[in-house]
Amino acid sequence: MTIFVDIGSLDDIPRQGARLFKTAGGCVAVFRTMDDQVFALEDRCPHKGGPLSEGIVHGTSVTCPLHNWVFDMNSGAAQGADKGRVRTYPVRVQGGRILLDATLIRTRSAA
């Protein structure tokens, strides 16, 4: 069973923006869509390691800032002709708070 831990307020992330959370398992990028859905992805493009948290969020997709690869944040799969998949993590919003899979959080600090 996944245990979720509160990592911050939804309002800390601008719509169509992202915020980076450092965990023991690496940097996790938490994205907020225009309609307040939230996704958590590894902050590392499988192509050349670009920081996806700096990409442009559109719909439920994000575009890597380095070379414009586009990922579906539901599945983590690269779209179009590009092949690859970015790791996704369980995340949810409850009462305006962002809850992340606790197994990721051993030491945690908001960046």
Add this chain to the structure above:
Amino acid sequence: MTIFVDIGSLDDIPRQGARLFKTAGGCVAVFRTMDDQVFALEDRCPHKGGPLSEGIVHGTSVTCPLHNWVFDMNSGAAQGADKGRVRTYPVRVQGGRILLDATLIRTRSAA
């Protein structure tokens, strides 16, 4: 009657070179030709003020380093299509020493 003053040794000036002498009347450029003739000119091209002492000496002429005006060092007259004249001063060589018109030399220092 012109009185000449010893300002230095001919050997201080390389052949086809020049040396600058500061006088009360301004900087005087003393030139030595390939065949050891010596000429003294104001160190200021009448065109744009270029330092003639930095020019290329050829025959009894010198070319201004800024814009390639050529002056006959005997007369100081610009050659070719250019119009102008640079001031010349009496100078002679005697016993390997350079003698310059004393009226120029109130305070003198070799540059």
Add this chain to the structure above:
Amino acid sequence: MEICGCNGVSKGTILDAVAGGTCTGLVQQVMALTLGGAVADAPAGMCKCTDHSHEDVRRLIRSMGLKSVPAVMQELGWKSVGGCHSCRPALNYYLLTEYPLEYQDDRQSRFVNERNHTNIQKNGTYSVVARMWGGVTTPAELRAIADAAEKYDVPMVKDTGGQRIGLLGVRKEDLPHMWADLNAAGMVSGAACSKGLRTVKTCVGKEFCRVGMQDSTSLGIRLEKRMWGSWTPHKLKLGVSGCPRNCAEATCKDIGVVCVDSGYNIVIGGAAEMEVRETEHLASTPSEDEAVAIILAVTQLYRENARYLDRIWKWMGKAGLDWIRAQIDDPATRAALVERFEISQSVYRRDAWADLSTPSETAR
């Protein structure tokens, strides 16, 4: 009001053509008649989110008074939720150019370099390039840059092709502190890699050079101080050379000035990237003031009319140099362009870094 200047088609022609409703096809036909072969480059939908062309969208933003990205998408029937990384930056640019005083710049619709006012690098670090107006600096500025490089363990300090000094490999978390330090030393930064005014390269000009004909350095400084912070459809590089020997390489810049004895030749449309293109002559004037006005006017004309991500040479190929020159040569049009540029600069000629920077006292 210029409706579709980017193709040199008059307002009347367009209005007649589009009177019946949707216009893309009609505009294309008008263009086919007007431009001949150029129709091969006819506008398609700006991205998969819409069938409207860039030109149509821009025209409709004006005519319908659309003033936000969501409003554009709503009113023009965007097919996607929230657009994509292609249309969003373009819409954001079109809106801020059209409504400089009303529109609030949308950071989330910007590519990372504009959003962070810096240049992202391959490992997610950034480069920081402080402005040196016209390339001129001072011992104090050099020391401030040296201090910042050491304080933040910058792995490489490098002179750039734009006559600036770049600090490469800066960590994102250090950026606000570094900005604050450089600000404290009197320097503004950011935008070194933006789609906006980059740098104004200059040669030393007649103050020092034995062949310089005008004071190219001070003209470059004047232009950079007037134009910095402005957003443009793509990067905008300027150069001012003090004589036709052209040591500032002004004739392969987007906008260049080549000084001559009689004044200033203003040239546009150069490039030295994938291809090398020599500029073409736009205007000549004996007056430095007029040279500045011409450059501000053609910059504003480019801002208002070019498709997002078109450099000046590409825009010039579509709009036509003759049409551009006609706008600049007309005194009233020129003055209006300069005025609109200044209105926009009243918002954008400010140091975005200062807004974002962290006082160094609180840092580290």
Add this chain to the structure above:
Amino acid sequence: MEICGCNGVSKGTILDAVAGGTCTGLVQQVMALTLGGAVADAPAGMCKCTDHSHEDVRRLIRSMGLKSVPAVMQELGWKSVGGCHSCRPALNYYLLTEYPLEYQDDRQSRFVNERNHTNIQKNGTYSVVARMWGGVTTPAELRAIADAAEKYDVPMVKDTGGQRIGLLGVRKEDLPHMWADLNAAGMVSGAACSKGLRTVKTCVGKEFCRVGMQDSTSLGIRLEKRMWGSWTPHKLKLGVSGCPRNCAEATCKDIGVVCVDSGYNIVIGGAAEMEVRETEHLASTPSEDEAVAIILAVTQLYRENARYLDRIWKWMGKAGLDWIRAQIDDPATRAALVERFEISQSVYRRDAWADLSTPSETAR
């Protein structure tokens, strides 16, 4: 031995043509047959001091073993005493290129910028530009430049178009002291405005750039450290771009490298001065070592064959890119060119400033 490579005419052809005695006219006729329309650019006397063309003089320096300016003037019947400001620098250049180990460079036959290893300015002051290999510098170097600027009251500090920092308006009497100070900080200078290797511009390349394909910065540094100090017929500017986006503007330099995924494209003959010219492709190689060898070889070919004051693009127009490429592509010819370049560099790759500088302890 290449007799008259600058026009792409083979040794055999020339030897046959000149067997009977004076050759200028005959060479012209051969060229007319060989080159067609190019005869309009047929060589005339190099200046009013002689009827011999540059090409003839150079050939005769080789074939007659002439090893000093007076010997050339004596043996070839110069009509003036001591030549003029036009032929003397050319003869000096031809002699030092032909006999790098035997010929003693004649300072009095040099234009002021080469004689003083600096650039004269309009009021007789000079500019000083310290080398930053490939444009890369350090905080310590920035501080040393800042210190020198203040110590000698330099009126302007300016970033140059060649990715260096220029100190403008330096008094001649301060030059040796400033050289000593910069030397003490580990920098070599001089030649920033010479008819020799200028700078090697670089972009940041794949070490930092998200699109860089090779390490353009380190290749640029390697080239500059290998080539600095070499004299060439005219200024020689290099650029190395890490990808085809070409941020180092390599394709308007005399010699450029454009990195691609598969290696290095070497291009020559660009310019961004009175005219803008895009380079043409010379060679491609997957190997950085081979890229360096190709660049040294084509530089030496240019040194040995071009007329004094011809930039590479002008030489290329006369010699023909095909002929140049044939020399570079032939392994034995290429290796011999590189070897001759290195022999010359054993003399000239040294800091002329250090020889002339005054220890700062004794200064002021």
